[in-house]
Amino acid sequence: xxxxxxxxxxxxxxxxxxxxxxxxxxxxxxxxxxxxxxxxxxxxxxxxxxxxxxxxxxxxxxxxxxxxxxxxxxxxxxxxxxxxxxxxxxxxxxxxxxxxxxxxxxxxxxxxxxxxxxxxxxxxxxxxxxxxxxxxxxxxxxxxxxxxxxxx
Numbered sequence: 001x002x003x004x005x006x007x008x009x010x011x012x013x014x015x016x017x018x019x020x021x022x023x024x025x026x027x028x029x030x031x032x033x034x035x036x037x038x039x040x041x042x043x044x045x046x047x048x049x050x051x052x053x054x055x056x057x058x059x060x061x062x063x064x065x066x067x068x069x070x071x072x073x074x075x076x077x078x079x080x081x082x083x084x085x086x087x088x089x090x091x092x093x094x095x096x097x098x099x100x101x102x103x104x105x106x107x108x109x110x111x112x113x114x115x116x117x118x119x120x121x122x123x124x125x126x127x128x129x130x131x132x133x134x135x136x137x138x139x140x141x142x143x144x145x146x147x148x149x150x151x152x
Contacts (some may be wrong), residue, residue, distance in 0.1 A: 023047055024052070025045055026043070027044075079109050094138070095133070096131055096132045098132055108122075109125055112125075127150050
């Protein structure tokens with residue numbers, strides 16, 4: 001008697017892949033301390049909570065790196081190249097030192113103060129001799145100081 005080996009076909013079960021997770025959307029709008037919008041709405045597309053966490057982590061890492069880069073460049077004074085040519089620059093400091101007048105200049109100013117046509121020019125020369133800067137420079141300096149004080 002011979003033994004017959006019965007070979008059974010092994011039937012592999014059919015693997016059915018689960019349908020992909022639906023794509024989800026997380027949106028938020030960055031705001032400043034007063035609640036005003038900063039930039040555009042941020043949108044993150046993800047399929048699982050872990051993927052959302054990864055994308056938020058990667059986004060945060062990129063922001064921290066950029067902030068450190070910008071801070072470092074500002075500290076080293078490298079950010080000046082990006083300032084437009086028409087941007088307002090810091091004015092040179094005004095030297096508030098009195099300018100002595102000669103006897104002839106004092107006499108001319110006193111005569112011009114009495115002349116209605118020359119009064120304003122004489123007034124400005126008198127003030128400039130006492131302060132060391134023209135009234136226009138003084139106005140600009142005081143206005144800028146006021147703006148700076150309010151910004152601080």
